[in-house]
Amino acid sequence: xxxxxYFYSITIVLQAICVIHCIRKGAxxxxxxxxxxxxxxxxxxxxxxxIFTDREIQNVQSGIGTLFNRRxxxxxxxxxxxxxxxxxxxxxxxxxxxxxxQTEKAITLYxxxxxxxxxxxxxxxxxxxxAYYQIKHYSDIIPIAQKIYKLPQFSLSRQHILYAIALxxxxxxxxxxxxFKMMKARFSNYEARFQYARFxxxxxxxxxxxxxxxxxxxxxxxxxxxxxxxxxxxxxxAKEELKKLS
Numbered sequence: 001x002x003x004x005x006y007f008y009s010i011t012i013v014l015q016a017i018c019v020i021h022c023i024r025k026g027a028x029x030x031x032x033x034x035x036x037x038x039x040x041x042x043x044x045x046x047x048x049x050x051i052f053t054d055r056e057i058q059n060v061q062s063g064i065g066t067l068f069n070r071r072x073x074x075x076x077x078x079x080x081x082x083x084x085x086x087x088x089x090x091x092x093x094x095x096x097x098x099x100x101x102q103t104e105k106a107i108t109l110y111x112x113x114x115x116x117x118x119x120x121x122x123x124x125x126x127x128x129x130x131a132y133y134q135i136k137h138y139s140d141i142i143p144i145a146q147k148i149y150k151l152p153q154f155s156l157s158r159q160h161i162l163y164a165i166a167l168x169x170x171x172x173x174x175x176x177x178x179x180f181k182m183m184k185a186r187f188s189n190y191e192a193r194f195q196y197a198r199f200x201x202x203x204x205x206x207x208x209x210x211x212x213x214x215x216x217x218x219x220x221x222x223x224x225x226x227x228x229x230x231x232x233x234x235x236x237x238a239k240e241e242l243k244k245l246s
Contacts, residue, residue, distance in 0.1 A: 014043035021046075074100065087118050091127075098127065103134045122148050129159040133166070141166035155182065161192045168199050184212075187219055190234040197241065210245050213238045 018035045034042040077093040094109035110128050114121060125148050132140045145163035148154050164179035180199060183192035193216055200209035216238050220228060228235075 011039045011043070014047070015039050018043045018046045074102075087113050087121075091124060094124075094127065098131055098134075103131050107131045107135075120147060122151060126157065126159045129162050133162045136169075138166040138169040142170065156189070158191070161195055164192075164199075165195055168202075173199075173203060186215070187222065190216060190231040194234045194238055194241075197238070201241070201245070206245055210242065213242050213245075217242070 074096050077096050081089045081093050090109050090113040094106045098106035110124050125144050128144050129141050154160055164176050168176035180196035183189045197209040197212040
């Protein structure tokens with residue numbers, strides 16, 4: 001009895017999915033009749049002929065392949081490091097771990113690579129800023145960021161944004177605002193400007209934050225398609241913040 005009910009429920013769900021997909025896609029009405037009168041067979045036939053196209057199957061296979069490739073890549077990099085403990089091998093493994101969310105392991109590897117001629121390596125210091133931000137160790141970000149602060153590329157880097165956020169989260173609002181203002185420029189630096197708006201909202205300056213968010217979103221139509229895609233996340237978050245403030 002339980003199996004029959006379970007089977008019936010699955011069939012109904014499959015039918016609903018297929019009919020909705022069929023209507024949205026604008027497929028032939030014949031499919032709808034087949035799905036209705038041959039619930040299980042019709043639904044499965046529709047799924048494999050209309051939903052699981054070759055491209056979608058390839059995308060699923062690609063996703064699975066990527067997952068295993070990432071795990072395999074970390075294993076390979078670990079073997080490389082065991083075979084030859086060099087700066088490059090250590091940092092390559094740290095980068096892979098950071099990308100996979102193994103942040104603590106990445107930090108350990110980055111820190112252990114800062115020795116000898118690489119004590120002040122700017123790339124590793126920048127990666128450490130990103131890694132500490134992921135685990136919200138704001139106080140650890142500040143001294144590291146200050147080591148690369150004077151580099152020309154720092155001013156427009158994401159590490160500069162994370163440095164400003166770290167200052168704000170360690171009781172230094174004045175210093176944080178100074179950094180945010182340096183990155184505030186129209187038609188650019190959308191992550192920095194979004195974070196600056198959030199900083200103002202958090203410091204009881206909601207109207208200023210709202211105006212900055214509105215300024216950001218008003219620029220969308222003036223950007224190229226590539227720029228819109230690249231900054232879509234910040235525009236989406238800006239709109240969500242504006243809804244909360246309205």
